[in-house]
Amino acid sequence: MKKLRLGVNIDHVATIRNARGSNYPDPTDAAKLAFGAGADGITAHLREDRRHILEKDVARIKSEVNLPLNLEMAATIEMRKIALKYSPNAICLVPENRLELTTEGGLDVINNYNFLRDYIAPLKDVGCRISIFLAADKEQIDAALDIGATTIELHTGMYCDFHYDKNFKEKEVEFEKLKQMAKYGVVRGLEVHAGHGLTLETVGPIAGIMDIEELNIGHSLISDSIFVGIDSAIRRMREKMEEGRHDLASLR
Ligand code: PXP
Numbered sequence: 001m002k003k004l005r006l007g008v009n010i011d012h013v014a015t016i017r018n019a020r021g022s023n024y025p026d027p028t029d030a031a032k033l034a035f036g037a038g039a040d041g042i043t044a045h046l047r048e049d050r051r052h053i054l055e056k057d058v059a060r061i062k063s064e065v066n067l068p069l070n071l072e073m074a075a076t077i078e079m080r081k082i083a084l085k086y087s088p089n090a091i092c093l094v095p096e097n098r099l100e101l102t103t104e105g106g107l108d109v110i111n112n113y114n115f116l117r118d119y120i121a122p123l124k125d126v127g128c129r130i131s132i133f134l135a136a137d138k139e140q141i142d143a144a145l146d147i148g149a150t151t152i153e154l155h156t157g158m159y160c161d162f163h164y165d166k167n168f169k170e171k172e173v174e175f176e177k178l179k180q181m182a183k184y185g186v187v188r189g190l191e192v193h194a195g196h197g198l199t200l201e202t203v204g205p206i207a208g209i210m211d212i213e214e215l216n217i218g219h220s221l222i223s224d225s226i227f228v229g230i231d232s233a234i235r236r237m238r239e240k241m242e243e244g245r246h247d248l249a250s251l252r
Contacts, residue, residue: 001210001245002210002211002213003213004207004212004213004214004215004241004242004245005040005041005213005214005215006038006039006040006041006214006215006217006234006237006238006241007039007040007041007042007043007070007193007195007214007215007216007217008030008031008034008039008041008042008043008217008218008221008234009042009043009044009045009072009195009216009217009218009219009221009222010027010030010031010034010042010043010044010053010061010218010222011027011044011045011052011053011218011219011222012052012218012219012222012223013025013026013027013030013222014027014052014053014054014057015051015052018051018052027044027053027057027061028057028060028061028064028065030222030230031061031064031065031067032064032065033230033231034067034230034234035065035066035067036231037230037231037234037235037238038234038235038238039067039234040067040068040214041067041068041069041070041089041090041214042061042065042067042068042069042070043069043070043071043072043092043195043216043218044057044058044061044069044070044071044072045071045072045073045094046058046071046072046073046079046082047074047096048074048076048078048079048096055082058071058082058086058088059086062086062087062088068088068089068090069086069088069089069090070088070089070090070091070092070131070216071083071086071088071090071091071092072091072092072093072094072133073091073092073093073094074093074094074095074096075093075107075112075115075116075119080119080122080123083123083128084122084123084126087126087127087128088128089128089129090128090129090130090131090151091120091123091128091129091130091131092131092132092133092151092153092193092216093107093116093119093120093130093131093132093133094107094133095107095108095133105135105155106132106133106134106135106137106140106155107132107133107134107140108140109132109134109140109143109144109147110139110140110143113143113146113147116132116147117146117147117148120147120148120149121148124148129150129151130148130149130150130151131149131150131151131152131153131191131193132144132149132151132152132153133152133153133155134152134153134154134155135154135155135158136154136155136174136177136178136180136181137181138181138184141181141184141185141188141190142188144190145188145189145190149190150190150191151190151191151192151193152185152190152191152192152193153192153193153194153195153214153216154178154181154182154185154192154193154194154195154212155194155195155196156178156194156195156196156197156198156202156206157196157197158174159171159174159175159178159197159202159206160196160197160198160199160202161197162174163201163202175205178194178206178209179209179211182194182209182211182212183211185211186211191213191214192211192212192213193212193213193214193215193216194206194209194212194214194215194216195215195216195217196216197219197220198215198217198220199220200220200224200236200237200240203215203217203237203240203241203244204240204241204243204244204247205244206244207240207241207242207243207244207245208244208245208247210245215241217237220237221233221234221237224236224237
């Protein structure tokens with residue numbers, strides 16, 4: 001059975017810091033605690049509007065934290081310069097819209113094919129693994145593979161929204177799509193990750209999709225940390241992931 005890795009997204013530690021323009025809480029300290037709690041990686045989204053993580057955080061996490069860094073970013077020239085400066089272990093390309101509350105959909109690789117193929121080439125040259133954040137869509141997965149991505153991250157946001165809206169019929173449809181497309185990605189030779197909106201309540205069935213190798217989780221983990229501390233929040237999430245991975249009943 002493939003091990004399921006947990007990438008802890010520490011963006012919202014920075015959101016709280018930035019709300020008051022203070023130096024605390026420090027996302028790098030959070031990343032160090034995540035290491036202690038058994039995280040397999042740190043994920044951070046450097047947004048164009050810098051609403052959470054800043055470039056100095058990327059620099060410190062890369063140099064001070066003993067975990068691989070997965071840098072989420074929009075495919076802009078500015079972001080590529082920053083990525084080339086810090087060489088994160090992995091880059092996850094996401095669509096970005098300044099007015100959105102969070103990343104709303106997957107990247108449209110088909111309609112940006114030539115641009116993205118040329119965009120990722122220098123990043124691959126310096127050894128960054130390239131992941132593309134995608135909706136569960138076969139043609140987009142094919143396009144991601146064709147431009148040279150090694151990994152896809154499937155967007156679980158809709159699945160989680162349907163769960164909390166109690167729209168269980170649509171939730172089941174979305175789950176099947178995620179499961180089928182995870183399998184398809186693996187058959188085509190890609191590494192498959194998933195993330196967005198996952199919580200203690202929703203993570204089990206997604207963790208039960210055996211083709212998925214990594215989950216990236218942030219908002220709910222940092223929210224739970226307010227009440228139980230980051231160490232417990234991460235350990236509880238990990239337990240739910242393990243349960244989902246091993247308990248076939250959670251697939252339904
Ligand atoms: N994966 C990707 C590609 C994302 O853009 C985000 C949000 O930054 C996440 C995972 C984590 O989502 P959440 O904060 O809702 O757990």
